[in-house]
Amino acid sequence: MQNETKTKLDKPARDFDTLREQIASSYDGLSNRLKLIADYALREPSALALHTGAMLGDEIGVAPSAIIRFAQHFGYSGFSEMQSVFRAELQASSTPYQDRIKNLEHSGAARDTAEMTDRFVEAGIASLHELQRTTPVEKIEAAARLLADARIVHVLAQKRTFTAATYLAYNLARLEVPANLLDGIGGTLEQQMAMVGPDDVVIAISFHPCAEETVRAFERACATGARTIAITDLAHTPFTNADIWFQITEASVDGFRSLNATISLALILAIRAGTLSAEQNSTKT
Amino acid sequence: MQNETKTKLDKPARDFDTLREQIASSYDGLSNRLKLIADYALREPSALALHTGAMLGDEIGVAPSAIIRFAQHFGYSGFSEMQSVFRAELQASSTPYQDRIKNLEHSGAARDTAEMTDRFVEAGIASLHELQRTTPVEKIEAAARLLADARIVHVLAQKRTFTAATYLAYNLARLEVPANLLDGIGGTLEQQMAMVGPDDVVIAISFHPCAEETVRAFERACATGARTIAITDLAHTPFTNADIWFQITEASVDGFRSLNATISLALILAIRAGTLSAEQNSTKT
DNA sequence: ATATTTTTAGAATTAAAATTCCATATTGAC
DNA sequence: GTCAATATGGAATTTTAATTCTAAAAATAT
Structure with missing residues (x-):
């Protein structure tokens, strides 16, 4: 499991933006099936977040195991680990203001007038x-x-x-x-x-x-x-x-x-x- | 499995808005645990979409089986079926402008209203x-x-x-x-x-x-x-x-x-x- | 053209999650 | 306070999904 000469990564991206970068930049070095999956992942990230490996295989036209190889290519232990990145992104993007509202409520009392106004x-x-x-x-x-x-x-x-x-x-x-x-x-x-x-x-x-x-x-x-x-x-x-x-x-x-x-x-x-x-x-x- | 005297439903809601209405309107008739779950479902719909039954149980403070009872109370065969409604909503809301564009196309009045709201x-x-x-x-x-x-x-x-x-x-x-x-x-x-x-x-x-x-x-x-x-x-x-x-x-x-x-x-x-x-x-x- | 390597699909296996079921606890009626 | 009805948690089971493995197919190099 030492360093590969190919583009295979051993430290998986933890945030969506990094992962998207990696998919896009290593695209040319991917095999046929992996290219198909990369296309789909960039185009339909919410499907990656919500569907199962088997469903994605059907949608993309590849075997479920190809999805796992795709995830492993980017350093994840398997599909599930990669999916959690897509899910986190989906959750974050769907509730940006709700989060802020919650944060406002949970941060402590405003110290002074300026802070309160803000x-x-x-x-x-x-x-x-x-x-x-x-x-x-x-x-x-x-x-x-x-x-x-x-x-x-x-x-x-x-x-x-x-x-x-x-x-x-x-x-x-x-x-x-x-x-x-x-x-x-x-x-x-x-x-x-x-x-x-x-x-x-x-x-x-x-x-x-x-x-x-x-x-x-x-x-x-x-x-x-x-x-x-x-x-x-x-x-x-x-x-x-x-x-x-x-x-x-x-x-x-x-x-x-x-x-x-x-x-x-x-x-x-x-x-x-x-x-x-x-x-x-x-x-x- | 005939009609219950209680508020139990036998035709589950297929879209999120209907489900939310049902949860809200039948809230008072729910048991303690089911109320907790109802609160959480209305407050954190994206968690319902993305987390597993066991995770939700931990977050809400109820047993996983309570989550399934909740889903069945609203007419679903189980948690998975209800979750698909939350997932569909999350996927739809992740593309916020699609909805708006649809409205703009279909009704002149809605177009005005949407624009005015903005x-x-x-x-x-x-x-x-x-x-x-x-x-x-x-x-x-x-x-x-x-x-x-x-x-x-x-x-x-x-x-x-x-x-x-x-x-x-x-x-x-x-x-x-x-x-x-x-x-x-x-x-x-x-x-x-x-x-x-x-x-x-x-x-x-x-x-x-x-x-x-x-x-x-x-x-x-x-x-x-x-x-x-x-x-x-x-x-x-x-x-x-x-x-x-x-x-x-x-x-x-x-x-x-x-x-x-x-x-x-x-x-x-x-x-x-x-x-x-x-x-x-x-x-x- | 052949050997070697890589890629791929699908079966077999493993892991995880959902669901069922039942014993216990709680609530409400009398 | 007792009983009946309902609600609840957790173990057992079933179902589903993820992962691994292997043999076959492509692709590449010689």
């Missing part, structure tokens, strides 16, 4: 990226259509998320979508809920720990036959049973969660609903 | 960077000290910026800094202003075009001898005469200005004020 800026950016990555356009479209078609849109939120509710209600109203803020002022949430009808939409915003009033009001809204939309951070009944449910991941710093993703989603929903509503009114006349 | 995310990020770049730490420190020393902090805002005011007031109150939201409800801003005293701080948030009421109320606050803080987008009297004046630049999309920088600044001010206030109280006693 961390909040970073947290806000990570939240916005995560919003972009995880929120399907179709869901936004569907929600906006519900909002645009509603007789009245009731926005339901308490405590922390009340801020986002004011923003959503304000922007909806500004775009001439009839909006009503269920603020429960003076404990009158019950009475306010009485005006929710079956042609209305109730959109609830609730973050953990969710306010009991919001939960009860939302359940009541479902019972009235109104369409429902929920924006929450965790999967929690009854919100997950809404007609449309958005799950939001906000980064937090020192236990303080930002609201960047939530208010951005609120604004996008309002604008889209306003656009659809305006289109309907113009075709109607 | 632009709002970008605008939000730009606003946060600008906040970080242009806001001196000393100014934040000085403002936080004023807030911490105040008898009462009055938060003054109308219309668009009212959202940010609710957020600032909520977080100040949560951190035990006495905060009062001057919401001008029922046109009572005049009366609300009457409780502003010389030991108080009035913090106004106003963006162009600024509400007349906010301007008048702020002038009156200055006259009472209260300390003043202003957060505005343009240099506009009387706000530039405040003891501390923050100028915020929010990026806008199609004339809709985001609030990302403003609410982030509000949160930072609240936390910093809360910290200073707590330090004072502890040294006082």
Whole structure:
């Protein structure tokens, strides 16, 4: 097992970029079958990460043992060891902002104002990226259509998320979508809920720990036959049973969660609903 | 194997979104161990895709067989079958632009929405960077000290910026800094202003075009001898005469200005004020 | 053209993971 | 508090995948 005269390596690459380099640069010295595998590995790295040796053999058109020889050529003990590099890369590339969000939460308390500002800026950016990555356009479209078609849109939120509710209600109203803020002022949430009808939409915003009033009001809204939309951070009944449910991941710093993703989603929903509503009114006349 | 009375499903979800919905909505009916697994599956889907049953068992703190029971609860024959759903999702999400391109091709509305989402995310990020770049730490420190020393902090805002005011007031109150939201409800801003005293701080948030009421109320606050803080987008009297004046630049999309920088600044001010206030109280006693 | 080396496919083997099953523990009803 | 029902962990088993090995096929050199 001493040094080969060929390009065979004895110290396998531990990270994906290095491995890709090695595959590309030693390509010319590979045998026929190994070239086929190299092509495929560079073109479909996620298949290398997720499929078995036998599956890859079928896909590429080589024997499973060729896959193992390929891995061993690059210094790995076998296919499994090489695959772990592809898997690590896939996992890392799929959750770049989630990782940052987690790191923010787990790093200790900010020492001073400057550091705190930096961390909040970073947290806000990570939240916005995560919003972009995880929120399907179709869901936004569907929600906006519900909002645009509603007789009245009731926005339901308490405590922390009340801020986002004011923003959503304000922007909806500004775009001439009839909006009503269920603020429960003076404990009158019950009475306010009485005006929710079956042609209305109730959109609830609730973050953990969710306010009991919001939960009860939302359940009541479902019972009235109104369409429902929920924006929450965790999967929690009854919100997950809404007609449309958005799950939001906000980064937090020192236990303080930002609201960047939530208010951005609120604004996008309002604008889209306003656009659809305006289109309907113009075709109607 | 006939229909169960419980929530057990006999037709397993083939796509990830459906599965996630099912996990979320049946969460409450799950047993302890299955809840743990459900949490983890929603939080770390890529681990479900890439790790073995035994590894997941270790990570979650349950027996490997519990993982299989979890999969079977959702109608799969076993863990392997469920894992293929997670793997498919991971592979799909590793090529994020494919999805987006598909949407762009199929629907004009979705195209607009996707593009708008991108632009709002970008605008939000730009606003946060600008906040970080242009806001001196000393100014934040000085403002936080004023807030911490105040008898009462009055938060003054109308219309668009009212959202940010609710957020600032909520977080100040949560951190035990006495905060009062001057919401001008029922046109009572005049009366609300009457409780502003010389030991108080009035913090106004106003963006162009600024509400007349906010301007008048702020002038009156200055006259009472209260300390003043202003957060505005343009240099506009009387706000530039405040003891501390923050100028915020929010990026806008199609004339809709985001609030990302403003609410982030509000949160930072609240936390910093809360910290200073707590330090004072502890040294006082 | 022949001998030698390298490459290859597929069978045999080994290793690992998934699944089943059962004894025990826990929970909930009465 | 007792009993029944359900949930749980872990050992035993089955299944599947990875790896090794060998004989045959190509490729190369002489």
